[in-house]
Amino acid sequence: METLSGGRSTGIYRQGETVVRPIQEWSATVHRLLRYLHQQGFHACPEVIGMDTGSEVLSFVEGDTYNYPLEGAIASEEALISAARLLRQLHDVSQGFLNNVNLAETVWMLPAREPAEVICHGDFTPYNVALSGNEVVGVFDFDTAHPAPRLWDIAYSVYCWSPFKTDPIDKMGTLNTQIARARLFCDSYCVSNSDRQKLVTEMITRLQSLVTFMLAQADTGDEQFAQHIAEGHHAGYLADIDYLSLNENKIIEGIC
Structure with a gap:
């Protein structure tokens, strides 16, 4: 698995076309939001795949990523x-x-x-x-x-x-x-x-x-x-x- 940088927490990995992240207290609410966005045709955000032993599994958002300095x-x-x-x-x-x-x-x-x-x-x-x-x-x-x-x-x-x-x-x-x-x-x-x-x-x-x-x-x-x-x-x-x-x-x- 590839470790992904950024965000506010450690332990975020890419596994194929999915991202594995730690479950948080607010994860269930965020999952409801992401599912709703996709149902409404907004597909520019991760899709909820499921749960896996204390981790959430989301779809990987394809594209190039950057950080500061902005270049x-x-x-x-x-x-x-x-x-x-x-x-x-x-x-x-x-x-x-x-x-x-x-x-x-x-x-x-x-x-x-x-x-x-x-x-x-x-x-x-x-x-x-x-x-x-x-x-x-x-x-x-x-x-x-x-x-x-x-x-x-x-x-x-x-x-x-x-x-x-x-x-x-x-x-x-x-x-x-x-x-x-x-x-x-x-x-x-x-x-x-x-x-x-x-x-x-x-x-x-x-x-x-x-x-x-x-x-x-x-x-x-x-x-x-x-x-x-x-x-x-x-x-x-x-x-x-x-x-x-x-x-x-x-x-x-x-x-x-």
Whole structure:
């Protein structure tokens, strides 16, 4: 079996055309979501194959995968546009799922947020998509999926795809370049002007929520999150919050 990198957990393997991942407390809910998406004709996500002794077995999403720094096909405008359009399609299809489940009886890795407009992917980033050439054709790693407003998902995706990052490895281009990419993402998703006005505030809130979650998980003894804190990952997000706050007016002006 081939060990797959990325994601939030270890022990993820590719076995032929399937992926074997550890079962989590929220896996049953995510499986219901994935089955629903496929039933509605959204086939750009993994398909649930079954369970195997404490592991889930999903279909492998074909395509080229990338990580930061964003270079090559993943950095292209075509990838950015197709990513935004795929996220919009995912959100639109997921609305029906909300009408078919009792949210009080579901378990998610991340807490639901009101208003629950769609099922957010929660981590729709360059390292969680598959490309064919320059086009994003698939998305995987739905562990962080949860009900929330559209803008909650859009904000984190724009932050990651622009990307509004300060880390020397993660950042890409100048602020003006990042703003242009953010606007293209918003245009391709068809984000309303009113939501664009709130986008930077939502990005900051999303990052603050992420840091809080990381610290809480580390405090519970989660070894992976404890390692991330020790390596200063949370400090990177805090630096990005300062970067967004400093440039908020210019970003809003550029994307509206």
